[in-house]
Amino acid sequence: MPRVPVKIVGWDEIVEWSRGLAEKVESSGYTPDVIVAVARGGYVPARLLCDFLDVNDLLSVQSQHWVEAARAAEKAILKYPYKVDLSGKKVLLVDDIVDTGETLLLARDYIAREWRPESVRIAVLQWISSVAKFEPDYYHLEVKDWTWFQYPWTRLEDLQQFIARMLREDEELKTMSLIPLGLLEEKFVEWYGVRPGDFGSYWPLALRRLEMKGVIRREPGGIRKTL
Ligand code: ADE
Secondary structure, three states: OOOOOEEEOOHHHHHHHHHHHHHHHHHHOOOOOEEEEEEOOOHHHHHHHHHHHOOOEEEEEEEEEEEOOOOOOEEEEEOOOOOOOOOOOEEEEEEEEEOOOHHHHHHHHHHHHHHOOOEEEEEEEEEEOOOOOOOOOEEEEEEOOOOEEEOHHHHHHHHHHHHHHHHHHOHHHHHOOEEOHHHHHHHHHHHHOOOHHHHOOHHHHHHHHHHHOOOEEEEOOEEEEOO
């Protein structure tokens, strides 16, 4: 078992899942006037839902986790709160996944309170039912065992975080200064259950980005940690 189970999700699956999600919304009889994407994960599914549900109006709110420096407690915040009048409108709030669900609940409450629509319902591609605080109105897939879904829009961001975390936390890598690329790749499979090769050209891009950020230095024999 990998330490962090990862499943790589392809673009075709995203389209298929979004179509499946749209079918659930449609067959429930709910006809949204406005779709609101939760930035950033909800953007692609929300745009696809606009297409599948024939909805023109697409807005977004950015809801994210804020780590309180002093207490290390995580709280969801709305990053750029603004006001619009949605009275009489039916809203569909869209995100990629309900994990704990905190960011979505915050967005829903804000929209209901400040934008005053007729109704707000939540639609997501995936719902991790074992950890989520609530069940969304619509979901395409229920997930029972927590997994990190590596969506196509965060390949580079996730890869950098995967590698950086391994360098920080792996007992063997922690003690090494020059890490051969072969070992880094082996460790990656151990940690995440997927192979660097599964990420295609994103793998060298991630190493380059980590070097640009000053986290590693690439050398002929491998990589060297710089921090
Ligand atoms: N965002 C929050 N939880 C996630 C998960 N389990 N997989 C992918 N993206 C997420």
